[in-house]
Amino acid sequence: MxxxxxxxxxxxAAALLDLPWHIPLEQWPQECLVNLPRGISRHVVRFAHAGGEVLAVKEVGEWAAVREYGLLRDLDRLAVPAVDPVAVVTGRLGEGGVPLEPALITRHLKGSLPYRSMFETTMRPSTVNRLLDALAVLLVRLHLVGFAWGDCSLSNTLFRRDAGEYAAYLVDAETGQLQRELSSGQRAYDIELVRVNIAGELMDLEAAGSLHPSVDPVKFGAEIVQRYGDLWHELTRESVYPAGKRHYIDRRIRRLNELGFDVAEMQIQRSSAGDTVSFLPKVVDAGHHQRQLLRLTGLDAEENQARRLLNDLETWMATQKDFAPGDPRGARAEVLAHRWVREVFRTTVRVVPQDVRGRMDVAQIYHELLEHRWYLSEQAQRDVGLDAAVEDYVTNVLPRQRQ
Known part of the structure; x- marks a missing residue:
């Protein structure tokens, strides 16, 4: 072998050759490993250094490893939030030629945490709500591309800060299936599974004394079903409007954009009597503001972060003398956007100490700086400016966060 x-x-592949594949993962030496929070898994999972990156290594059977690797690559191609697949390692032999389990390797998602780590201090109900909102959005996005998860739970999800909300990422695709389109029954199975799993996971936290007394596990498990249903209905429902109210279609599209989704294809049909128009979004892509920010600036951010950064960009652009909307002689939006990245965004973020930038997403740092500016301006009853907000944040806020 x-x-x-x-x-x-x-x-x-070259960097992975340096890892001790001849040793069972459970026995890997500490100098290879990175001490990061791990979620619950039925398999042995460790974080390791390789080629300047932090990777998650999971021991699992060869068929399952190859299958999950392929599914994660498919989800990456479909731009669905999931961990990035890096490699599958097979043919491992231990001491005396004893076969060892193959390994699936994924890239560690910077700034992410498993849900149990987030509950190390008792989490407020409002924060639990935001986690469930993020998980509902993830499940809808998976179902829109035809992915039946088969094991949707908090345990199989990683969460990252996304402005004042959270973004959810799929971690474990072992039980998933990717099809052209899911049936109502397949979606219902995932929804019922997530309801039961969340209620059970919250009950475990309750038994450990890590759940806020006002959080009812059964109620919160049922609420994610409602959240999923509301979002799915908004994204896929057919709307019927009076024929003379075509602007209602634009209003519906703007509503979907506000939710972070783009309408990539639509079906519009006039009634036989000619008095009504039916509108059905056929394909809905998530990440409306992400794509807009990436196109303008080259910055890759979470959806809510992107929305906040775009607002700041538009406000800044309006203050520039060479910005003249509709005037072809004015600077193009793309040119101004790159100037904003160079003169405002990067300059601001670089003031924050390197150790903070190393463990936090830079878009999240900039969002927090904007939030701090708003807070100080509210206190002062005037705009204190970004420079003053950054100075106060570094001097007074960061030291408390490091404690």
């Missing part, structure tokens, strides 16, 4: 590494890029 020969050690074989199937990787997404040649540099990954």
């Amino acid at each position: 020969t050690l074989q590494i199937s990787a997404t890029a040649p540099e990954h």
Whole structure:
């Protein structure tokens, strides 16, 4: 049996050769590992250094590893939030030629946490609500692309800060299936599963004394079903409007954009009597503001972060002398956007100490600086400006966060 590494890029395979594949993962030496919070898993999982990156290594059977690797690559192609697949390692032999389980390797999602780590201090109900909102959005996005998760739970999800909300990422695709379109029964199975799993996971936290007394596990488990249903209905329902009210279609599209989704294809049909028009969004893509920010600035951010950064960009652009909407002689939006990145965004973020930038997403840092500016301006009853807000944040807020 020969050690074989199937990787997404040649540099990954070369870096992975330095890891001790001849040793069971549970016994890997500390110098290879990174101490990061791990969620609950039925498999042995460790975080390791390789090629300047932090990778998650999971021991699992070969068929399951290869299948999950392929599914994660499919989800990446479909731009669904999930961990990035890096490689599958097979042909491992231990001491005396004893076969060892293959390994699935994914890239550690910077700034993310498993839900149990987030409950180390008793979490307020409002924060639990935001986690469930993020999970509902993730499940809807998976179902829109035809992915039946089969094991949707808090345990199989990672959460990242996204402005004042959270973004959810799929971690475990082992039980998933990708099809062209899901039936109502397949979606209902996932929804019922997530209801039961969340109620059970919250009950475990309750038994451990890590759940706020006002959080009812059964009620919160049922609420995610309602949240999923409301979002799915908004994204997929058919609307019927009076024929003379075509602007209602634009209003519906703007509503979907506000939720963070783009309408990539639509079906519009006039009634036989000609008095009404039916509108049905056929394909809905998530990440409306993410794509807009990426197109204008090259910055990659979570959806809510992108919305906040775009608002700041538009406010800044309006103050520039060469910005003249509708005037072809004025600077194009793309030119101004790159100037904003260079002169405002990067300059501001660089003031924050390197150790903070190393563990936090830079878009989240900028969002927090904008929030601090708003807070100080409210106190002063005037706009204190970004420079003063950054100075106060670094001097008075960061030291408390590091304690």
